[in-house]
Amino acid sequence: MSILDLSFSEAGEGPPLVILHGLFGNKRNWGAISKVLSKTYRVLSVDLRNHGESPWDEEMTYPAMAGDIAGLIEKQIGGPARVIGHSMGGKASMILALEQPDLVEKLVVADIPPAPRDSGLMAYVTAMQELDVAGMTRRSEAEEALAPAIPERMIRTFLAQNLAPAEGGGLTWKINLDVIEKAMPNIEGFPDIDSDHAFEKPSLHLTGANSTHVLPRHHAEIERLFPNSEIEAIPDAGHWLHAEQPALFLEAVESFLS
Structure with missing residues (x-):
């Protein structure tokens, strides 16, 4: 470890x-x-x-x-x-x-x-993974795109805090979604x-x-x-x-x- x-x-x-x-x-x-x-x-x-x-x-x-x-x-x-x-x-x-x-x-x-x-949070991971954040320039775009999967505005705003400008343009996640997806049984x-x-x-x-x-x-x-x-x-x-x-x-x- x-x-x-x-x-x-x-x-x-x-x-x-x-x-x-x-x-x-x-x-x-x-x-x-x-x-x-x-x-x-x-x-x-x-x-x-x-x-x-x-x-x-x-x-x-x-x-x-x-x-x-x-x-x-x-x-x-x-x-x-x-x-x-x-x-x-x-x-x-x-x-x-x-x-x-x-x-x-x-x-x-x-x-x-x-x-x-059982947290039910895997749905958030999937929704975040499915966003094309590389084609976005503002967190507000991501918040709007998450709305169908996550109706609660406060939660969407919270999740979008994990976005940052990427080198070469667009946005990138500052959170390791792929590892979190695999580790969800441990986290829960x-x-x-x-x-x-x-x-x-x-x-x-x-x-x-x-x-x-x-x-x-x-x-x-x-x-x-x-x-x-x-x-x-x-x-x-x-x-x-x-x-x-x-x-x-x-x-x-x-x-x-x-």
Whole structure:
């Protein structure tokens, strides 16, 4: 398993805090949140492998992602960090905490359980792959072309954030769609973890009250693997709870981390 040198942006001074995005996301998605948190913390917002400005690799498993994050923490921080992970980044952060607890001081997991889940996101991958982005010049063209497959405007705008100008004209995806397509069973899954590897330090598991990602049946598994955990729902929020209710999300996170 190769350890990749991840791209990240940094802001603020203070105790180190690492932020990990979800599938199809990148470090820029967390700009508003990291700006607030950087008043108290040294915030490192990270691009996970096959996303953003980080390297691409054929392996797309949670142990591989956790290995990348561990390498970044060891290289850039040199000791334990507070970690926030959303969705796919939340699963990667949980594996990091379970496998290398000495690198995680406190853990915040946003709207994802330590369990497999059929996400339905392969439809997004297919829709993105089928676009002729090389013939486009603006993200808005891609958003419009995605509309028949993805009616939700917010999701189309989010996905189009992964487009960038290509050398020689047109646009190109800054996300490794072919590897993500092959790795979707890994991304939707979660490794089997023995109770002996439970993360004993504090963890906060935030859910969107309107989201179906974390259900009451998942609470026992969260408590088994994270015995020192709090589970809290953000009202009037779905899966993208940090974007839908940023003030409430920040209030919960800042209260827990301090």
